[in-house]
């Protein structure tokens with residue numbers, strides 16, 4: 001489409017938006033999860049003319065269903081990816097200093113332990129490796145473990161570690177806060193606004209949305225599991241293999257443990273509101289019940305199935321922390337992880353003109369604030385951040 005024709009077709013709303021941008025490049029971010037919100041906050045803080053469009057409401061996607069552990073745990077390999085996650089933790093800690101108590105984050109540290117021999121051996125090996133990489137993690141002897149978490153039942157002979165730098169966050173609360181702050185810096189946050197079509201032009205992108213047409217000179221795709229479909233409209237291939245996860249939230253509980261707990265059967269954390277969040281270990285076990293969940297379903301097919309999963313996960317957690325077996329379950333969320341095919345983040349420009357910027361990843365809670373700052377440097381300052389080199393979108397090729 002020629003530029004004149006393009007502008008004619010977007011008269012009204014989009015031209016109005018360009019005028020309001022006051023000569024600055026109009027940047028539109030699609031997706032109001034923690035990644036989009038982090039980028040929006042930093043861009044707005046730097047004076048960018050930024051609009052964020054969200055299909056439902058802030059944190060409606062993976063961010064809402066996340067276990068939200070902020071970590072560079074030993075699954076974060078190889079070293080470049082470990083480093084990125086460590087920088088992610090540090091960026092989150094800096095954000096906490098910047099925003100203060102309003103950011104619902106808890107720096108609890110993590111106690112992680114395994115009794116199956118292969119995982120116990122991998123934990124011991126990786127604690128040594130991560131210490132060589134300078135990570136504040138150490139092995140714990142049984143006595144120390146029991147003093148730290150006296151009410152937890154650790155299996156005899158398990159191997160355990162303590163990572164003092166880690167924590168967890170109410171990811172939806174953090175997202176809403178970032179968007180509120182972005183708005184104070186002049187960002188427009190528009191929802192519900194479903195972006196249905198993206199059309200490229202030499203000077204930018206025309207978006208056809210449920211709220212009308214809009215024109216962006218730069219476009220940031222931070223749409224989680226929807227990113228492949230949206231990128232495809234712009235001719236970019238970003239293969240994702242969304243992976244399901246189930247997270248249970250209990251009613252507020254007394255403080256029976258103080259660290260974030262990670263073991264074979266369950267992950268547990270206690271939020272600032274006293275609610276205990278319990279995550280399955282990474283993938284669902286291969287049982288008949290889980291096979292029902294195969295295919296990309298957005299929610300449980302029935303409340304009965306949600307209840308079965310909620311009770312299963314609570315029972316798994318209760319084997320380590322008996323009191324949790326009596327906790328009332330408030331929510332059971334089935335949610336899809338935005339997982340790039342090779343497991344690593346996809347961050348950066350996806351086109352030669354540097355107009356289309358992508359940010360999709362698992363561990364987007366750990367990485368969100370860091371990616372917000374680094375993407376802003378790349379978009380506003382025009383630099384190429386070396387730390388992001390392994391994660392460029394074009395590694396998957398272009399249509």
Ligand SMILES: Cc1cc2nc3c(=O)[nH]c(=O)nc-3n(C[C@H](O)[C@H](O)[C@H](O)COP(=O)(O)OP(=O)(O)OC[C@H]3O[C@@H](n4cnc5c(N)ncnc54)[C@H](O)[C@@H]3O)c2cc1C
Nearest residue numbers: 031033034035055061062063066069195224245363364366
């Ligand atoms: C069960 C589970 C456990 C997890 N545990 C952890 C963990 O412990 N630690 C960690 O760091 N990470 C964890 N993650 C991953 C982390 O939650 C995600 O990486 C992160 O939330 C992704 O954020 P996002 O902003 O990229 O995507 P999302 O939160 O999915 O946000 C994308 C947004 O885009 C919107 N959108 C999509 N299409 C459109 C459109 N066409 N128009 C407008 N808006 C659109 C959606 O409505 C959505 O709100 C977990 C994820 C899950 C599911």
